[in-house]
Amino acid sequence: MIKVKKSPTTLGVVLGRNIADRRNKLGLTQAEFAEMLEADVVTISRFERGSHLPSLLRLERIADKLGASLAELLSQSTNLCTDQSLQLQGWLTGLSESDRQLTLNMMQVWCSRLKSGDNE
Secondary structure (H helix, E strand, O other), X not given: OOOOOOOOOHXXXXXXXXXXXXXXXXXXXXXXXXXXXXXXXXXXXHHHHOOOOOOHHHHHHHHHHHOOOHHHHHOOOOOOHHHHHHHHHHHHOOOOHHHHHHHHHHHHHHHHHHHXXXXX
């Protein structure tokens, strides 16, 4: 039997890149992450390369272990305001209520200045 190498799908590549980025930010190796998921390293490698997509149940476990939402793992950053708002949401997650409010107030001031052209 001839093994046919699967080519990554666009969704697989985006998902894999996001998984790898989150894992790396947490300082986890593929082996450590595989152990957390009770999977083997080859499976994690395939997910991160985009050659295999995890089941929905496994994807939920991956998101949970990485402290990410499914939307964060599946989204690709673009110049669309809605995509960027998801990125901002991720940055705000984990901040205290007062820190989130401070951040929102600062962003409101910056946006007002940029809209008015008073950005000196």
